Amino acid sequence: MSPISKAATVSRPLFLPEPRKLLFSFSNFLAAALTLVISFEASLPRPWYALLTVYIAAQPMAGAFRPKLFHRLCGILLGASVSVALVPNFQHAPELLVLMLASWTGFCIYLAVLDRTPRAFLFQMAAFSSVISSFPFLDDPGHIFIIDMARVEEMTLGIVCVSVVHMILQPWSVTPVIRDRAEAFLADAGRWMSDVLSQSHSRKVHEHRRKLAADIAELGTMAIHLPSDQPSAIVGRKTVRCLQRQMANMIPLTSAVADRLGMLDAGTLKDPVLVQLMRDTRAWLDRTSIDEQHCASGYALVERSRKMAANRTFYPSWSDLLVASVGIRVAEFLDSYVECCRLVSTMGGKELRAPARGNRVQHSTFPFARDHGVAALAGLATAAAIFLHCFVWISLEWPAGAATTAFATLISCSFSALDDPFPMLRRYLIATLVTFPLGAFYLFSVQPRVDGYAMFVITLAPALIFLGYLQAMPAYTARALPMLSCLIVAIMVVDRYDADFASFVNVGLAQLSGVVTSITIAKLFRSVNVQWTSRRMIRSNWSDIGKLAKLGSPSHALHWTEMAIDRLGQIAARMATMHDSDPLHETDGLGELRLGRNIIALRRSLKTAPLAVQAILHDMLDQTSTLFATQAAKGSSLLPPAALLNSLDMALVGLCTSEGVQATHPTLMALVSMRCNLFPNARPPGGIRVA
Incomplete structure (x- = not known):
């Protein structure tokens, strides 16, 4: 299978x-x-x-x-x-x-x-x-x-x-159950990304993210039992932990691709390079056999996506930035997807050879959000x-x-x-x-x-x-x-x-x-505990984002992703009992998950930004920290202030007009993602070409 x-x-x-x-x-x-x-x-x-x-x-x-x-x-x-x-x-x-x-x-x-x-x-x-x-x-x-x-x-x-x-x-045995659950997850994740690339995902977004997040959380629970399942259990448990981490990456990446494509204008979406990449990626995801040749073609698509993003070189327009973000996120998604296929094949007794890649993590623990x-x-x-x-x-x-x-x-x-x-x-x-x-x-x-x-x-x-x-x-x-x-x-x-x-x-x-x-x-x-518990978890996400945005506090992208995914899985299980019109669906943690990852990426690349922009970035992070700390204290979502949008735009303009800064610069990509997450309906930033 x-x-x-x-x-x-x-x-x-x-x-x-x-x-x-x-x-x-x-x-x-x-x-x-x-x-x-x-x-x-x-x-x-x-x-x-x-x-x-x-x-x-x-x-x-x-x-x-x-x-x-x-x-x-x-x-x-x-x-x-x-x-x-x-x-x-x-x-x-x-x-x-x-x-x-x-x-x-x-x-x-x-x-x-x-x-x-x-x-x-x-x-x-x-x-x-x-x-x-x-x-x-x-x-x-x-x-x-x-x-x-x-x-x-x-x-x-x-x-x-x-x-x-x-x-x-x-x-x-629990091992075949884990393998079947992982295969079902990959089928759902591939279907979601295929829907995203065909621009037909919006009506299924709640269904996709609920199911995938719940599957990741359940997979982690099953992995606890592996050491007592078979003689090779210790190796199996490490494999499942790595698999769980790669899956955790795929949810925010798919959501980010959907977000960026939704912001691109109709003219840019007809770009032949982008259209062909989206078509080939969908065709690859729709294939039913996983072998070394299929994995190799997947890695080829990864390189094509990165190349498309890198071609949006210096002094990019806003559309260039969005296209570059799509290319980077699609590449990261495919990288994780192929690695998941390799790990699932390993669990089934079939080893697929693949080049060494930096996204393979070997840690054996997965944190729980308690x-x-x-x-x-x-x-x-x-x-x-x-x-x-x-x-x-x-x-x-x-x-x-x-x-x-x-x-x-x-x-x-x-x-x-x-x-x-x-x-x-x-x-x-x-x-x-x-x-x-x-x-x-x-x-x-x-x-x-x-x-x-x-x-x-x-x-x-x-x-x-x-x-x-x-x-x-x-x-x-x-x-x-x-x-x-x-x-x-x-x-x-x-x-x-x-x-x-x-x-x-x-x-x-x-x-x-x-x-x-x-x-x-x-x-x-305990009769009202379902919504109460979900809101407590969302407030925990807000509190963590407030701490992540504060310079000097610890920032570990992998730990944050896993913790947020665990919360997202718990929230997803509870939302299955709620009506689709419940306002809690709009604040179920997926946007916060992407935002937290972008804040950590921004902090890591902060020193590589031009000195003139670094002061603006410090102020922008302080405002973000204050916003989410206030949300966590009040327990309700707040509209981001206009001053934060102004700081984001100033930093974007400063980077886009700086000598030697490419569209794929990590700081620039993180800023684009933060702006899309915090201000999805805002007009393109002034001072940057629209197209």
Whole structure:
């Protein structure tokens, strides 16, 4: 499959299961069966804890659960240790104990949301295990250590069993998924640039940039799992990081080409050299095969683009500057595109030879844009949910109140990373209600007729395999996990049958109460968080641009691009839920991304500008810094002042009329880009020929 080929859609009958999803479900069932057998043989007090842990820890990709194994085990131990430390010492002060546990859980969720790596599962498990090891056993604090050890053993058993089974059966690897995602990205990026060069991109611009930015962010998340995926994982991870960086470059470059072409007059767009270059570039992007010859022709197009830009030599007109900017940006885009094709081919086991180029980066880390405010809100919501559960539990003296708190904490931890968890929680509630009849059927009709745990496991097979298959389907994962949880908790697997209808109803009400309370907290704390989070990220971009424009502050183009792309990917995922008319679409970070890159390029080439122009550039950067610092402080977009446009034009005129300054001078190109970004509707600068 080539990086720019369209994925073929093969129709599959509805009743025919997909082999990989079926293998995933069967692997989970084997892990569940192994867990139950060991639990019964070892006489663990609550085997259903181990069984529930199997399905919570299961992941459809082999590389996705292995790095989480260590972190989850450490989280279980940490949470149990906190429980042992708090419960005996605060047993006579229940209000203070609730405060301590809620604060600890909220802090763990804060760290989990902030981290955004597999290490986040350590904090999630620490939060969950401390609560389920504490609240259900507050009436017996003297045996809390023994109880915690049992919970640790049960949950550890579930995690180890599901990990071992998946390691042996290998449902599927994360590497092909990354390769397919990268190929799809290149197809979309090539299609966007082709639309740009044909002047038909405007109606699809939101769709293109949302999808591409989201793909880059998801690719980075997948790359975290590569070291645990295959023996050659370390090399693979470096390859993916380099691929991610090249992709990050392509988004602002495509947007910049679209911006410049939109500003060129009709006469310039008919220039035969420019028209032929655009036609040949589109034809190259539309090719479906990637080989060494295709890469060589791509590099030839790079040289042609640079040559076209360099031909706009001394004393250029405004149109010359725009054409030179188009040539440079197209060359940089094609350079990154061909390098991405080479890297994707390497991931598929095929090495494409290519000349050494300066744009190949070998760094192995990609920065994450973290927001402490968003993470703190998630932690606060979780802590508030625990407070509310405990208030209801203690006020009503409800026997199943401890179970309510445990269920609600599990749910809150599971959806803590979502801006607005209400839609997912609503599905969780519906799935829980649907599964109650199935749980009652197993508990009161099946289990009384089962003799021995071998037969019990066999009777569970149809339900667990079917729900496990649903868990492997992205469209049903949000429903499958609550259904599995409800079923496992409802039948309360223990070493001997001891069913009681009143207890079943009480536990069921506790589950429903936990979900309803979590929904209430989500509506109170987090229902408006999608736009709020997006605007916080945009303000972070503005703040960073203000710092970048301040001389003397650090400026790293690669780091800024990656950080801004990560924010752009997070914003893109949120904008997918917004209406196209939402004004936030107009300030989604792409213009700021280009502007930040241009400011860094300007600062790097500042000393190469004529001395007479350098003072103007210093003043222009100061004004830019003030503008974006003010925007970040006020939280709203401001119109750039006329004084900034005047400084930009003075610098442009000074450079264009200076002896020996070509149209492709880095400072001149950066100024042209900044002017186009900040003042897209301004008239051509006075003092420079229009054409």
